[in-house]
Amino acid sequence: MTWRVSYWGLDGVYLTRRPLRRYLVAPQHTIVIDGVACGNGTQTLIDLAARLDDLRWEQALESALRKGLTSVDELTEALPALGRARIPGTRRVRRVLAMRPAGTQPTGSILETFTVQLAREDPEIGPLTRQYVVHDEHGLFVAQLDLSRPEDGFFFELDGQQHKDQPVYDATRETAVVAATGWLPGRFTYTEVTRFPTPTRRRMVAVIRQARRLHAD
Numbered sequence: 001m002t003w004r005v006s007y008w009g010l011d012g013v014y015l016t017r018r019p020l021r022r023y024l025v026a027p028q029h030t031i032v033i034d035g036v037a038c039g040n041g042t043q044t045l046i047d048l049a050a051r052l053d054d055l056r057w058e059q060a061l062e063s064a065l066r067k068g069l070t071s072v073d074e075l076t077e078a079l080p081a082l083g084r085a086r087i088p089g090t091r092r093v094r095r096v097l098a099m100r101p102a103g104t105q106p107t108g109s110i111l112e113t114f115t116v117q118l119a120r121e122d123p124e125i126g127p128l129t130r131q132y133v134v135h136d137e138h139g140l141f142v143a144q145l146d147l148s149r150p151e152d153g154f155f156f157e158l159d160g161q162q163h164k165d166q167p168v169y170d171a172t173r174e175t176a177v178v179a180a181t182g183w184l185p186g187r188f189t190y191t192e193v194t195r196f197p198t199p200t201r202r203r204m205v206a207v208i209r210q211a212r213r214l215h216a217d
Contacts, residue, residue, distance in 0.1 A: 007048075008064065008067065008069055009063075010044070010059075011059040011060055011113065012055070012057065012058075012059030013048065013056070013060055040069065041069025042075060044064075045075065045093070046078065046093065047089075048089075049088070049093045050088035051089075052092075054092055054096055055117055057089075057092055057093075058096050058099075058113065059110060061097075062107045062113045066107065066108070072097060072100065075097060078093075079093065101127050106130070107130055108130070111158050112158060114190075115146075115158060116147070118200065118201060119204060121197075121201065124205050124208065128147040128156070129148050129149055130147060132144070132150060133145075134177055137180070142177055142180045143173050143176060145177065150183075153184060153214060153215040154207055154208055154211035155184075155186070156187070156188060156207070157174060157186070157187045157188075158190075158193070159189045160189075174187070183211065184207055186203065186204060188200060
């Protein structure tokens with residue numbers, strides 16, 4: 001069978017030289033494009049699990065979920081067959097899926113994935129709610145937050161490249177969320193999250209501690 005290798009534009013995939021090996025365990029994981037068999041999103045993630053580390057595979061997973069290329073249920077259902085066939089990377093798939101809170105939304109961007117991974121390194125931060133929708137007292141939509149913890153009264157907003165030309169909008173949106181919820185905000189940039197992880201985690205913890213104090217009063 002002739003295969004076409006496609007990475008579906010997934011985050012965290014920077015393979016250049018050695019071709020990706022196909023570990024086909026289920027025919028339904030293939031699709032045909034222009035008469036050529038291709039692995040679908042689930043199959044591509046299975047194949048990538050043998051080549052990527054946990055962090056990069058999680059980045060690929062979150063982007064595949066975001067694009068609707070696969071689902072957690074589909075990957076979970078594939079695990080028994082992968083284990084029986086001793087497919088390389090099976091333990092990685094199982095391990096990363098086990099870290100993911102049940103029923104959680106996909107991250108909204110690669111920056112959100114980086115931030116989730118960074119936050120997980122500090123036990124004081126813990127799991128964060130993704131894509132939480134805020135409504136005002138009249139039930140009207142205010143904003144969809146990047147990352148938050150409603151029960152502790154804080155939210156994190158992330159500034160990627162798409163935010164560089166809209167500082168006024170971002171500030172107005174943040175003010176609207178605070179007015180609607182009373183929660184404490186924290187704002188972080190791509191550079192802070194990726195290049196200065198230690199001070200960024202400290203800032204996150206500071207926001208969380210202050211939010212808990214305010215929430216307790």
